[in-house]
Amino acid sequence: MDKLIITGGVPLKGEITVSGAKNAVLPILTAALLAEEPVTLSNIPHLNDVTTIMELLGRMGVQLTVDERMNIEIDASDVDNYKAPYELVKTMRASILVLGPLLSRYGEAEVSLPGGCAIGSRPVDVHIKGMRAMGAKISVINGFIHGHVKGRLKGAELKLGKITVTGTENLIMAAVLAEGKTIIHQAAREPEVTDLINFLNSMGAKISGAGTSTIEIEGVERLKGGNYRVMPDRIEAGTYLVAAAMTRGHIKVKDVDPNTMTVILDKLREAGSTVTTGDNWIELDSKGARPKAVDINTAPYPDLPTDMQAQFMALNVVADGSATVTENVFENRFMHVHELRRMGADIALDGSNASCTGRETLTGAPVMATDLRASASLVLAGLMARGHTIVDRIYHIDRGYERIEEKLTQLGAKIRRVSSHHYAKECENE
Numbered sequence: 169m170d171k172l173i174i175t176g177g178v179p180l181k182g183e184i185t186v187s188g189a190k191n192a193v194l195p196i197l198t199a200a201l202l203a204e205e206p207v208t209l210s211n212i213p214h215l216n217d218v219t220t221i222m223e224l225l226g227r228m229g230v231q232l233t234v235d236e237r238m239n240i241e242i243d244a245s246d247v248d249n250y251k252a253p254y255e256l257v258k259t260m261r262a263s264i265l266v267l268g269p270l271l272s273r274y275g276e277a278e279v280s281l282p283g284g285c286a287i288g289s290r291p292v293d294v295h296i297k298g299m300r301a302m303g304a305k306i307s308v309i310n311g312f313i314h315g316h317v318k319g320r321l322k323g324a325e326l327k328l329g330k331i332t333v334t335g336t337e338n339l340i341m342a343a344v345l346a347e348g349k350t351i352i353h354q355a356a357r358e359p360e361v362t363d364l365i366n367f368l369n370s371m372g373a374k375i376s377g378a379g380t381s382t383i384e385i386e387g388v389e390r391l392k393g394g395n396y397r398v399m400p401d402r403i404e405a406g407t408y409l410v411a412a413a414m415t416r417g418h419i420k421v422k423d424v425d426p427n428t429m430t431v432i433l434d435k436l437r438e439a440g441s442t443v444t445t446g447d448n449w450i451e452l453d454s455k456g457a458r459p460k461a462v463d464i465n466t467a468p469y470p471d472l473p474t475d476m477q478a479q480f481m482a483l484n485v486v487a488d489g490s491a492t493v494t495e496n497v498f499e500n501r502f503m504h505v506h507e508l509r510r511m512g513a514d515i516a517l518d519g520s521n522a523s524c525t526g527r528e529t530l531t532g533a534p535v536m537a538t539d540l541r542a543s544a545s546l547v548l549a550g551l552m553a554r555g556h557t558i559v560d561r562i563y564h565i566d567r568g569y570e571r572i573e574e575k576l577t578q579l580g581a582k583i584r585r586v587s588s589h590h591y592a593k594e595c596e597n598e
Contacts, residue, residue, distance in 0.1 A: 172559040172573060174550035175582035176532060179456070181415035182579045184408060186424045187213040187570040189401035192360040194262040195337040195495075196367050196398060197221045200242040201230070202344060203371055205393030206349035210239045212398060213570045216563065220260045224252055228266075247274065252310065254280040260567070264292055267336060267557040268342035269315060277315040281308065286464040294335035298326045299342055302350065311410035321383050321388055322580035323348030331356050331468045336383070337364055343385040344373040350385040357381060358469040363399040370394050400424045403541075404569060406432045408480040409452045411548050411576070412485055413441045413459045414429045419579055420451040431472045438462045439483060459483055461491035461526050468497070478504050485513035486552045493522040504542035508534040511549055511557065537564040544569065551581055 188211035198221065200207045212218060218307055222232055222240070228250065231243040250270050253518040257263040257280040270277035281292065296306050296313065307314050323346050328335060341364075341575055342348035357362070365378040373393050374386035405424045412419040413436055426433065426445035433443050436452060439459040444451045461484050466474040472499035483507055484491045495501050503595040505515050510533045514525040533556035537543030544567040549555030559565075562585075565572055573583045 170562055170585050171559070172547060172550075172562050172587065173584055173586060174532070174547065174557045174559070175531065175552075176530070176551050176553040176555070176557065178551070178580050178582055180412045180419050180551070180576070180579040180581060183420045183422060184575045184578055185422045186405045187211075188398040188465055188501045189213075189360055189363070189403075190215055190217060190568045191333075191358075191401075191403070192363040192589070193218060193398045194221055195265050195334075195341070195360070195364045196396070197225065197242070198265040198377060199341050199364060199368060201225070201228075201247065201266065202273050202368070202527070203242075203244060203343060203391045203393050205245075206241055206243040207371070207393050208239060208241045208395045209238070210395070210397045211400070212238045213241055213401065214238055215567060215570055217260050217262065217567045220256055221262065222264065224256050224263055227253075229522045236371045250274055250276045250278055252279040257282055264295065264444040265338055265341070266293060267315065268338040268340070270300070271299060272316055272321055272345040273316045273340045275317045275319070279313045279315075281311050281313060285547050292335075294328050294330065294332050295338045298328070298335070298339040301326055302342060302346055310416060311348055320387070321346035323350040323385070324566050325351045325558065328351065328352065328354040330354065333358050333361060336361055340364065340368070340375065340383065340385060340508050343387060343389065344368055344375065345389070346385070346387040348387055348518045349447045350387070352383045352385070352534075353381070353419045353516050355381050355383045356468060359399060359402065359425075367396045370396055381523045399428075402428045402432070403473065405429065406476050407479050407548070407569070408575070409436055409450065410476075411551055412452045412455050413439055413581075414483050414548055415551050416454045416456050416458065420449055422449045424448060424450055426450050431470065432476055435464070435472065435480065439487065458528070459487045461487040461489035461524065463491045464493040466495050466497050467509070474498055474501060477501060478541040479520060479548055481505075481515070482508065482545040482548040484526060485515065485549065486528070486530060487524075487526035489521050489525065492527045493524060495520050495522075502539040507538070507542070507546055510535055511553055513549070529554055534560065540564050545577075547572065547583070550583075551576070
């Protein structure tokens with residue numbers, strides 16, 4: 169198992185390019201099941217989660233061709249297996265996104281329930297209820313969702329009741345080939361949902377209302393193929409910008425859409441950094457100053473994403489002043505707190521609130537990643553800590569950050585990846 173070893177105290181400086189968005193590419197890959205012709209996707213990040221979805225599609229009979237630039241051609245014309253097994257779904261909850269496309273195009277699906285999630289419960293009842301309203305017969309037996317529909321799904325008016333990104337995406341994909349009109353109320357407004365809609369419309373779907381809480385889908389009989397470039401990853405961009413603010417650095421991130429990151433950029437300005445933007449770039453200059461503590465409240469888009477909570481907490485523990493971080497989306501997303509405390513962070517927990525009092529510096533320590541964004545916060549803390557920080561179980565970070573150690577090295581950070589075997593040998597030789 170690999171580890172990251174970080175020597176802190178270096179201000180980040182330079183330029184990096186943002187990868188394609190993990191949270192956009194996963195639903196878009198599953199949506200390719202709906203096309204009767206081959207689809208070619210570009211700007212695909214090389215991530216473990218992408219590999220998992222590709223393996224799942226391959227087991228279903230999808231033909232996948234990857235070129236040297238990580239462009240993926242997907243041909244779903246020979247799908248002959250409609251099952252998503254537990255051993256794949258348990259490693260990544262986004263696998264549930266095959267349910268809508270399978271039911272919509274093939275009339276049959278057998279998808280494992282995702283099971284537990286480190287950051288809290290993410291029930292799939294919204295997905296099931298919506299597809300039943302569209303005419304699917306669905307039962308849950310022995311941990312599997314079994315779905316069948318005779319003929320086409322039927323358009324319906326769906327009131328989701330609570331905002332769910334994957335629920336919105338799954339129901340959009342189910343509705344595109346349904347008979348008649350589907351209206352989704354309380355739809356998620358995230359840019360990644362909009363990217364999925366843009367992809368589907370490029371193949372001939374008729375979807376309106378992207379970016380609003382009411383989405384209308386006029387069902388069509390078929391989707392054609394085509395080419396599509398996945399949007400840039402706003403969470404990856406935000407993570408590196410927070411890292412620059414924390415380390416009192418000056419960086420530029422390229423191939424990014426600043427319009428999807430308004431709240432994140434506002435918080436970085438509130439923390440004292442100078443932030444400038446262009447059509448596809450963002451520049452942050454801390455002017456060498458210690459960041460100011462900022463209160464954080466997570467909520468669905470357009471508010472601050474829960475996926476940036478841990479990174480801003482890492483900023484607050486080295487910032488000037490005190491601030492409160494409130495997690496409103498997931499009930500168990502503070503597992504990084506205990507690891508940050510090992511590095512000297514002053515954090516008091518009270519339910520969904522974490523009160524942070526900034527310290528001038530942290531102390532390097534062995535820490536353990538518990539989920540994707542928590543692991544990012546530990547890397548960021550390591551960049552500011554005196555001495556060495558060893559981040560273990562970094563397979564979590566590889567789920568959502570492409571070559572994080574290479575990009576941080578580009579910005580001047582002292583960070584390297586080592587296997588457990590090599591690390592043990594290094595320790596013996598010291």
